[in-house]
Amino acid sequence: MPCTVVVGAQWGDEGKGKIVDALSAAADVVARYQGGPNAGHSVIHRGETLVLHLVPSGILHPGRRCLIGNGVVVDPERLREEVDALEARGVPARSQLGISPAAHLILPYHRAVEAVAESGPGAIGTTGRGIGFAYRDKAGRTGLRVSDLFDPGTFAARCDQNLERLRREFPTANLAGLSGASLVERLAPVAAWLRPLVCDVSEELHAALAAGRRVLLEGAQGTLLDLDHGTYPYVTSSAASAAGGPLGVGLGPTVVTDVVGVTKAYTTRVGLGPFPTEMPADEAARLREAGEEYGATTGRPRRCGWLDLPALRHAVRVNGLTRLVVTKLDVLDAFDEVLVAEHYERRGERVRGFPGSARELEGCRPVWRRFPGWRCRTSGARQWSALPEAARRYLEWVERELGVPIASVSVGAEREAEVPRG
Ligand code: GDP
16 A cells, blocks of 8 residues: 555466455555456455456445456446346445446457357467457457447447458357447446446546555456466456556556565466466366365366466566465365475476466476475464464465565455464
């Protein structure tokens, strides 16, 4: 604080939802800066698990202002469903929420063409929500933004142009019945619902910071899924790393004072692409069950592996991390041994740094450091000294190797299951 970015230090699903929820207690404004409803941030609220896809994870704190920045792609109908579901559970989400008019829209034709693209040889294992194609339109200057919903004539004409182009490019996509006019008609109710939420996110955040209020910028996915710094092409289509924070909400980089990187005590990834520390199937199955490693958005089983230091060093560097939060330590409680990739080797030679391409990464083999497991429950620990010595040794070694202080360790899904670094 006053301006903290929370970023995933791995391939996403690190438990950012819980951490943003916890840090929101000390924040005045929370803003999402990129991604779309492919994010699935799980937060426990009054004993129930809520999965937030577009709404910032600060929403469960009464009165907390929550903003969706220009860097996010918004499926307006899904946003409305999510807000309605929160309201039905007694969270007055609508009154806390604001959205940038410059956020791009995910439209039904994005999902239809993604279904075709993901069924072919170029598939990368997306969540199928049209996000990549909405960002493609943004970069190609053919996208429609939240503000365009309020100019139906232009909106319809631009949709028709896009549909004509996509029908040529994806002749097998199910675009039947879609037209500019039908989309305007379909989206009219949600446009009216959304209009009062539109605000100048950049201006509001500037004013908040100028008034000494504390701002939290919430990322989705993780560094290794960042469009520029991830394992391209197996990445998401936006700037998931910390630099995307100010960019995605209309602030300059100089306002960021703190960058919190969230990492699990091990590694998971969903979708395709190289994963050097992936475990053999039987061990992965054991960890998947212990950690309930199934996608919050899709339910897909996550691929599981050990902690990967070359990947985390890369995350420290490209994000400028100032603090680390380690989640899901408790999931390793029953393991006899805990492994970490200290560095990689390729063709018998030590690899420096983290390879910039998925192809190079595919050829890397981890060189392991082995730690004895602690073989006892950590979920009740609330102080560093209450953690088993073997767990502390493991964490303190990781901290030293990365050169970034651990701020806290999470030992359970609930808000209070947190151990500050002593
Ligand atoms: P996000 O997208 O980064 O917010 O991560 P997800 O919400 O997809 O995945 C994190 C999952 O782990 C959620 O189900 C959380 O409730 C759960 N979780 C978070 N921290 C911990 C922890 O320390 N221990 C355990 N066992 N579960 C946790």
